[in-house]
Amino acid sequence: MASYQMNTPKRGNLSTPARPTCPNSISKVRVIIRVRPFLPSEIFSRNGNPLSCVSVLGDSSQEVTVHLKDQETSRNECYKLDNFFGQEDYNVNQIFQREVSPLIPGVFHGCNATVFAYGATGSGKTYTMQGSEELPGVMPLAMSSILSMCQSTGSTAEISYYEVYMDRCYDLLELKPKEIAVMDDKDGQIHLKGLARVPVNSMSEFSEAFSCAVQRRKVAHTGLNDVSSRSHGVLVISVSTLSKDGSGVFITGKLNLIDLAGNEDNRRTCNEGIRLQESAKINQSLFALSNVVYALNNNQPRVPYRESKLTRILQDSLGGTSRALMVACLNPGEYQESVHTVSLAARSRHVANFVYSAQRRDTLTDKIDMEAKLQAWLESKGKTKSNKKVGALGSPFISRTTPSSVKSTKKVDMWQRSAKAKAVSKQRISDLAERPQNVPDSNLVQNGGLVDPVMK
Ligand code: ADP
Numbered sequence: 001m002a003s004y005q006m007n008t009p010k011r012g013n014l015s016t017p018a019r020p021t022c023p024n025s026i027s028k029v030r031v032i033i034r035v036r037p038f039l040p041s042e043i044f045s046r047n048g049n050p051l052s053c054v055s056v057l058g059d060s061s062q063e064v065t066v067h068l069k070d071q072e073t074s075r076n077e078c079y080k081l082d083n084f085f086g087q088e089d090y091n092v093n094q095i096f097q098r099e100v101s102p103l104i105p106g107v108f109h110g111c112n113a114t115v116f117a118y119g120a121t122g123s124g125k126t127y128t129m130q131g132s133e134e135l136p137g138v139m140p141l142a143m144s145s146i147l148s149m150c151q152s153t154g155s156t157a158e159i160s161y162y163e164v165y166m167d168r169c170y171d172l173l174e175l176k177p178k179e180i181a182v183m184d185d186k187d188g189q190i191h192l193k194g195l196a197r198v199p200v201n202s203m204s205e206f207s208e209a210f211s212c213a214v215q216r217r218k219v220a221h222t223g224l225n226d227v228s229s230r231s232h233g234v235l236v237i238s239v240s241t242l243s244k245d246g247s248g249v250f251i252t253g254k255l256n257l258i259d260l261a262g263n264e265d266n267r268r269t270c271n272e273g274i275r276l277q278e279s280a281k282i283n284q285s286l287f288a289l290s291n292v293v294y295a296l297n298n299n300q301p302r303v304p305y306r307e308s309k310l311t312r313i314l315q316d317s318l319g320g321t322s323r324a325l326m327v328a329c330l331n332p333g334e335y336q337e338s339v340h341t342v343s344l345a346a347r348s349r350h351v352a353n354f355v356y357s358a359q360r361r362d363t364l365t366d367k368i369d370m371e372a373k374l375q376a377w378l379e380s381k382g383k384t385k386s387n388k389k390v391g392a393l394g395s396p397f398i399s400r401t402t403p404s405s406v407k408s409t410k411k412v413d414m415w416q417r418s419a420k421a422k423a424v425s426k427q428r429i430s431d432l433a434e435r436p437q438n439v440p441d442s443n444l445v446q447n448g449g450l451v452d453p454v455m456k
């Protein structure tokens with residue numbers, strides 16, 4: 001097994017690397033929704049007639065409007081996203097054909113691409129990415145498609161598979177006593193030192209290597225899902241293609257397929273001890289990922305790749321000429337959880353119509369402003385007389401900078417928190433106010449629920 005080195009020519013004339021010729025030099029991240037069906041046990045517990053909290057209000061060629069409705073309180077919200085895949089029994093194949101397949105030709109031209117499944121635990125991420133033997137997910141579908149393209153182009157494919165657990169990177173193809181060190185060279189390329197690469201020539205070779213590795217992913221029991229994945233699992237398919245310019249150079253592109261660990265609301269999972277720490281790390285890294293996607297989609301001058309190990313590793317595959325797809329997975333019976341996932345997805349996708357400098361404000365003013373707004377938000381959580389109309393996750397700021405979301409709050413929302421949680425949140429908001437200005441304040445608070453270390 002070879003050591004893993006990203007995006008460098010592997011053979012031929014090493015002194016003159018071929019330039020990637022990507023069909024589309026865009027760095028925007030597409031954000032789509034995938035709703036899983038109700039499971040038999042969920043249908044049973046809802047007397048055989050479960051009602052989905054997710055539907056589509058309208059779509060155009062450019063975007064879809066997704067409607068979330070709480071069947072109990074009739075609270076509802078709308079968000080605009082790039083595409084929507086409903087509860088059909090097998091929508092993974094459609095997602096692959098329409099959204100993932102178009103990313104693959106670029107990989108043969110030396111461009112990187114990333115697909116990540118994001119969502120709460122139990123929302124169908126692993127099902128979407130890995131699938132099962134009978135119904136393969138995006139990972140085996142992509143591998144199969146790449147292998148058949150390799151046959152016609154003469155390219156070769158290799159895989160690596162690693163997990164990021166508690167902000168550390170571990171090889172899953174080849175067990176090693178230590179974590180994988182992440183390094184960047186003088187050209188800004190990321191290197192995962194010693195990460196195994198396995199050549200793959202057929203689907204049976206892939207299945208053999210991959211199924212073993214999948215078993216090694218850290219799984220543990222939580223209150224929400226018996227085999228909840230506690231780490232981000234990243235399958236990298238690297239393709240080396242002889243450059244067409246006759247230089248004898250091989251160019252390498254890679255497709256990162258990521259089954260993210262689920263974001264968790266620790267008040268529901270009853271997590272304690274190590275599970276709570278894991279959850280805090282998971283939520284922090286998901287928040288960092290959303291900041292990166294937001295920065296890319298909004299052409300921010302600084303993309304905060306260094307906020308987490310995962311985003312640091314993905315630095316050469318998110319942004320620039322790379323293309324990326326975020327699949328936000330939803331459980332149709334979980335309204336609040338879905339709001340949490342979709343609001344973050346919509347926020348990541350949202351291309352704000354603003355001039356960057358207009359967002360920069362004096363830090364002190366900003367801090368005071370944030371604290372005042374947080375206070376108003378906390379008050380609106382039903383603990384005081386003032387019961388203002390609020391947006392997703394109850395943030396009073398969202399309508400100001402997220403025109404893609406439209407809300408209606410007929411009843412006070414159910415995210416009422418304890419006095420202790422409020423006090424911690426007050427502290428947290430001071431921290432938030434001092435973060436770099438690359439993300440608008442509203443988004444930080446909108447995603448406050450994600451940063452669960454303070455909301456447990
Ligand atoms: P996550 O990885 O987000 O925690 P899973 O992928 O494990 O969630 O999915 C949760 C449950 O839903 C699993 O039992 C899975 O088999 C089931 N599931 C997800 N999508 C589908 C689908 N399209 N058809 C049938 N079952 C599904």
Ligand code: MG
Binds near residue numbers: 122125127228
């Ligand atoms: Mg999973």
